[in-house]
Amino acid sequence: xxxxxxxxxxxxxxxxxxxxxxxxxxxxxxxxxxxxxxxxxxxxxxxxxxxxxxxxxxxxxxxxxxxxxxxxxxxxxxxxxxxxxxxxxxxxxxxxxxxxxxxxxxxxxxxxxxxxxxxxxxxxxxxxxxxxxxxxxxxxxxxxxxxxxxxxxxxxxxxxxxxxxxxxxxxxxxxxxxxxxxxxxxxxxxxxxxxxxxxxxxxxxxxxxxxxxxxxxxxxxxxxxxxxxxxxxxxxxxxxxxxxxxxxxxxxxxxxxxxxxxxxxxxxxxxxxxxxxxxxxxxxxxxxxxxxxxxxxxxxxxxxxxxxxxxxxxxxxxxxxxxxxxxxxxxxxxxxxxxxxxxxxxxxxxxxxxxxxxxxxxxxxxxxxxxxxxxxxxxxxxxxxxxxxxxx
Numbered sequence: 001x002x003x004x005x006x007x008x009x010x011x012x013x014x015x016x017x018x019x020x021x022x023x024x025x026x027x028x029x030x031x032x033x034x035x036x037x038x039x040x041x042x043x044x045x046x047x048x049x050x051x052x053x054x055x056x057x058x059x060x061x062x063x064x065x066x067x068x069x070x071x072x073x074x075x076x077x078x079x080x081x082x083x084x085x086x087x088x089x090x091x092x093x094x095x096x097x098x099x100x101x102x103x104x105x106x107x108x109x110x111x112x113x114x115x116x117x118x119x120x121x122x123x124x125x126x127x128x129x130x131x132x133x134x135x136x137x138x139x140x141x142x143x144x145x146x147x148x149x150x151x152x153x154x155x156x157x158x159x160x161x162x163x164x165x166x167x168x169x170x171x172x173x174x175x176x177x178x179x180x181x182x183x184x185x186x187x188x189x190x191x192x193x194x195x196x197x198x199x200x201x202x203x204x205x206x207x208x209x210x211x212x213x214x215x216x217x218x219x220x221x222x223x224x225x226x227x228x229x230x231x232x233x234x235x236x237x238x239x240x241x242x243x244x245x246x247x248x249x250x251x252x253x254x255x256x257x258x259x260x261x262x263x264x265x266x267x268x269x270x271x272x273x274x275x276x277x278x279x280x281x282x283x284x285x286x287x288x289x290x291x292x293x294x295x296x297x298x299x300x301x302x303x304x305x306x307x308x309x310x311x312x313x314x315x316x317x318x319x320x321x322x323x324x325x326x327x328x329x330x331x332x333x334x335x336x337x338x339x340x341x342x343x344x345x346x347x348x349x350x351x352x353x354x355x356x357x358x359x360x361x362x363x364x365x366x367x368x369x370x371x372x373x374x375x376x377x378x379x380x381x382x383x384x385x386x387x388x389x390x391x392x
Contacts (some may be wrong), residue, residue, distance in 0.1 A: 002127075026050040031065050032105070034360040040078060043069045051089075063093035064103035064114055071121045074147070083125075083147045090118055095298050122152045122302050129161055142174070149178065157186045162319040163192060172203045183217070190226050207238055223254065232264060241271050266298065275302065296344055303341035304361050310334045311368065320337045338368040356387050 015367060031046035047069050050062035067089035072083030091102055093114060102113040112120075129144035137257040145162035151154050164176035179196040181188075192291060193214070201210035211234040218227045228251050235244035237338035248265045266281035285295035317323040342365050347356045359382050 008107055016236060025055045026053055028056065028059070028061050028065060031069070035069055035072065036107070040069055040073045040076070041080075044080060051092075053331055058096060059069075059182075060093045060096035060101070060103055063096060064105075067093060068105065068117065071151075075121065075124055083121075083150050086121070087151050090114065095248050098386070118135060118151060118174055121154060122148050122158065126155075126161070129158075129165070133161070133165070138165050138168045142171070145178075149181070153193055154181065154185045156182060156185050159185070160189055160192055163195065163351065165327065166194060172199055175199060176203070180345075189220075190224055192222065193221075194226055197234070201234060201237070204278065205232055210234055211238065225251075225255075229371045236264075236268070239271075241268055244268050259285040259292040261296070262288065263295045264290065266295070278302070291351065293348070296348055296351070299342060300344035300348055300361070303337065303344060304365075306339040307334065307341055307365070307368065310337055339366050341365055342369070354385055356385075359387070 001155050012216065013315045016212060022267075028046070028050060031043045031050065033365040034040070034043035034046065043065070047056045047062060047066040050056040050059070051066055051213065055367055056062045062064060070079070070080075070089060071086035074083045074086065075357050097103060097114075099213060102115065104113055105117060106112075125144045126147035129148065132138070132140035132144055142165035145158050148158035149303045152158060158184040159178040163175045163182060167171070176196065176199045179192045179199070183196055197210040197214050197217075198215060200259050201207045211231065213229045214227055214274055218224065218231065221227060228247070232244055232251070235241075235247060245265065245268045246252035248261055252258070252265070262281045264287035266278045266285065268279035269275075269281060281288045282295045282299040282302070285292050286299070289295075293299045310330055311332050314334065315325055317327050317330075341361075345358060345362045345365060347364060348355065352358060359378050363375050363378040363382070366372070366378065
């Protein structure tokens, strides 16, 4: 019995010693020294105790040192490093320090305020992300930029680059959040605004929201061409034709020598089935740039469609006296229409000599004009290019 009591006394004494050690006040100076010596595991043990110890848990320095330790462990690749814990610690240190207060750490004989320390770590991650990008390590870039934005959530550069990396990796939800934070913070890279609009319109199927966002952005950056283009694109997708036409006309006033604007205007008029205005707008695009292929092609299509309608009407005629008279009239109209269409399609062939639609249309026009030699030449060219009559 006496032996058992002795054992219990020893165990109790040992337990008391452990409890005494646990209750011992952590030395923040020791944590700081360990951190400076790169002994991060030792520093971590001290600061983790400091933030829960009764006498140090409300000390701003405890939390500041904890932020330093966890950030340093993360930047050096240690498993126990965690930039989120560092951020949380830095924020708690600021809260305890009060408005305008700063913690300092001495490095190389110079005292650095907490604000500069946080900036330095943020810059480390931004630079690491840029380096990873340059080495085509997009995953690494995204990780680094994400850490920079964790450390400084409203970081303009960090969120922008993280968004670019996320887009490259098709991580659209991450990209959306980064670009939204960037634009909300007043970033000036228009690319971020248009990419966010794209994600809203396509990834989240919110074209109305994307249009509202673009229009708000246009107020912030008046006259920006990329935003204007996106406004038109969204109006087009939403079938808001009248608004799209009005937007294009405003753009044309600012850029009267931009053929693409006249081309887009023509497309809008075609949607309204106002073919005269469409034709005039295509012609204006070609007046500005005679080699603007899209306008040339679409204008050629308008002439071709007119020709096909006339030819179809002729082919559907019967053999009555009235039909025969009508046929003579249509033959003349077909010849006139063929000659009107021909220059557009011949120029289209000059610009894109292997375009299948162009070659097929040219052959059709030559047949209508009874220029069978040229029709055969075009047919042979299509065979040479592997364009079979069945469309394979």
